[in-house]
Amino acid sequence: MTPEPALAPGLDDPWAAVPGQERAVAQLRASAADPVHAYLFLGPPGSGATTAARVFAGEVLAATATDEAGARRHRTLAAEDQHPDVNVVRREGASIFVGQATEIVRLASMRPVEGDRKVLILEEFHLVADATAAKLLKTVEEPPGGTVFVILAEDVPDELVTIASRCVRVEFPAITTEVVARVLEDDGLDPARAAEVAAAAHGDVDRARLLAADERFALRVAAWREVPGRLDGTGAVVARTVAELRAAIDDASAALQARHEAEVAEVEERIERYGQRGAGARRLAESHKRQLRRLRTDEVRMGLGELAHAYRDALLAAADAGADGPARAEAAAGALTAINEALDALVRNPNEELLLQALLLRLPPGR
Template identity: 55%
Template sequence: MFAEYAKSVWDGVVGQPRAVQQLTRSAAAPVHAYLFVGPAGSTKHEAARAFAALLLTGHDDPDARDARLALAGEHPDVREVERTGARISKDQVSEIIRNASMAPIEGSRKVMLLHEFHLLEADGAARLLKTIEEPPASAVFIVLADQVPPELVTVASRCVRIEFSTIPEATIRDVLIAEGATPAAAGQAAAAAAGNLTRARVLATDPGLMARREAFATVPQRLDGTGSNVVALCTELNALIDAAAAPLAARQEEEASALEARVAAVGERGSGRKQLEERHKRELRRHRVDELRSGLGVMAGAYRDALVQQRAARPDAAVHAVQRIHQALDALERNPNETLLLQALLLDLPTI
């Protein structure tokens, strides 16, 4: 269908052979809208850019100018939309519709790449539906979502759905080793990342990973049922999470400095300052949620191990603890105050 090249636009997509096969076939005769569904770190973002490159160029050469720009998120005919608040509002959807109605800048096709649409508000979904059903002839929509909540069901029904799965631990380990991580660091990061390659790449260079996992794993043994104990544990765990953000903060500071240099050279207009600041906030928020999710998973494992090894003084309480931790994990999807969530959880957990 497409000529073979030494490299491919799909090289950044990991562990998703079925999705790549579906999209490669579809690129020959694309429809108006696609929905990429899968967990964070499953490389659906990379797949969206790769598919956009294929739609614009008609071939699989990542070094072609249009493909290179699309893969870097810089092509003028690939419009990437990130949420600007806690959720995607109807006002932001109105801006998406306006951009979709405009003619392509360079070619005959425009690709609208919409991120995190599992956070779409209901009234925004209603407004987007008509455009998804009857898009401009030149527009192709690629909608990305971690899951399909009720607000997205009707929009999803108008799209071709492409499923992305959690990446196997062994695959992540192999990728990290290929990228230069030691086998030991790659194994630890892959085990802690829960199928999220993006997070695994961060963890592979994180010297505090094992200390954080140990801190969460020992929480059930250090609980004593008092509020002061819970506050102390939450303070300790939050400090470890904040320390783990240091590499991310350093990278963000470099990006902010580079932006200031561009503004000094060519002016503020079109600098993308607001977009950069919003992205940095999202990244830090994602970091905290990922760290807390990983730590709570380790904590649940400690209770399960106590049950299996018959170390739990009250097995029913340990079972309840695992259930309660999973409820907290579900609650993280609703953007809670992480500290309050953690404090309420620890107050409700037994010691082992």
Template identity: 55%
Template sequence: MGGRRRPRRRRGRAPGGARRGGRSPSDHGGAFVSDVVAADPFAGIVGQTDAIAVLRAALAVPVHAYLLVGPPGSGRRAAARAFAGELLAADAVAAGDIDAADRHRRLARLEAHPDLEVVEREGASIDAEQARSIVRSAMRSPMEGRRKVLILTEFHLAGAVAPMLLKTIEEPPAGVVFVVLADVLAPDLATIASRCVVVRFAPLTPAVVAAALVADGVDAAVARVAAEASAGDLGRAAVLATDPALAARADWWSSLPRRLDGTGHTVVALVGDLLAALDDAVAPLLARQQAELADLAEREQQYGLKAGSRRTVDARHKREVRRFRRDELRFGLGLLARTLRDELTVLGGPAGAPVDAHRARARLAAIDAVHRTAVALDRNPNERLQLERLLLAVGPTG
């Protein structure tokens, strides 16, 4: 890799429209980010004061492994990239070589540094072959400096192969640092967690997400709706903030019981409308993914990337679309459940008034059906079939 060209500096807007020094949605998920390095490498990560304080302190005397635990969209991956950049830039900083340090940080942000490897699952989880590849990679010497960083993503899904990686994570070669990312601290990861410094990332509240969007120039009212629909995922919120139909979809779900008339024909028509709206909702995400692929192609020419990068990104994109659709449906189901609970409250009437027990039981059953559908979405069911069953169970108001 000694023949790599020195990366040229780019000014202004990053590919895909990220503002100078600002965030793109993938700062909290994928690798599509601005290549401009902020004065504070952790500046773009919001709502994680405690976690970032731990990582800053760790830079003084780094250890062999860190486990960053928190929900999707909480900033773990962006923090991991920034942390890796500081580790890889440390020697240049000590030598006073500002340009070299800036290059290390920039390449780490782009996940294009030769001494940074980001491992993403290609199937349902990290498999045995990937685990063996991680071990081999850890054993190879760094290419440019004294350190090498391996970021292992979605490690909460790696329980089956975790024992294969335990020894390497516990006692890696000198200079190798593991940064492991997980949504939750699963029981089968307890042993590996005990060998790592655990850094917890808190779920982002709607207020924090909305404030971050407003800081990036999003209208306050739009930011509020997008934040409510994002489930604490800043990346998802940024995509939703570009969707002019978000408020209309929210109103559609809230008013759904009034649209039902007890007939299968109406249910089929409503589900068709919903799925069409869901396809439209995914469009901004697909556009950002296309921009990321264009950016990846440019970086392949400019920096050179490891074999399989395109395949890995394609696999991640498919997972992102599935998760976006699932989260969009969960958001709508939450609004529907709220409407049904409001109807149930009205059925109760004032204190001492008679209650329509039959209608109350029907609404309780409908709320239960909504919750069961939300759980079923985790199993990647047939969306149309699940939604048709749900709307038949909910039935009309009145």
């Protein structure tokens, strides 16, 4: 999932940062003042679950504040991953292993720094190892008083079933392209441009906003669409094409890096204003590195989506291709299989260059 928008200080309704998820938001609004011990947020990347976890954490802590200024401080710091009583745990490898489970148990056992509540946000828990889940079960089921778990997952694999049964489930279905386009229009984007960007963002509002600010977005989309027509079955063309695509992905980071510079200045000001304790600048730097890695993954996913669109068109056109139709249909179907396998491989953080080269070598020319 790309990084989702943080709550801006002064925003009247913190939940406005989670568009298109009215049912989930209503459920969480009702729970924040008196939360249970554990929640499972289920949804695909970009669905708003990540942002909702921060907003919910802020609301859980804000409910204990004695005045509005204190409540606003809790909300703002939680949204920015800067609150001392909000711990975010992310996987360090391909899966969440036992070593991280030990750290989660330790964090859960610690007393809150500022009040009588703390929130542990566990990200990407659909990638949890079986032994890790077993080690965490008792802590999630019966955490120390005041500890609230928010577990984020795209689905519920076998390893997560038992933990999931101990949590309140909150569903975050994929956001529709129409909702994303409406958000962009509310931001001031022309409707035609909003529709184009929303389609490329695949239900991810924050990525859509990033693409909307990217003047070279259309050029990158065009480059991916031209790939089938460039292929001739040779490794030299594949290597050259992959090098150009990766250069375009490098270029795509410019808009995000500009946002990062602004965020650094904002967070430094907030740390000074709210007297934030802890390594706030270090956390932000780590977050920015993750966001840049995620951007590259999202760019590849977008490109693979454009390739899939081209070969789906080729599959439909094969019906009118006469004697060559069956062979063309088989080639297009094989290309779609290869693209889907590459999409599945993205979750394992593969070597980007090798993934693209291996894929393009399998794809038939688009002409």
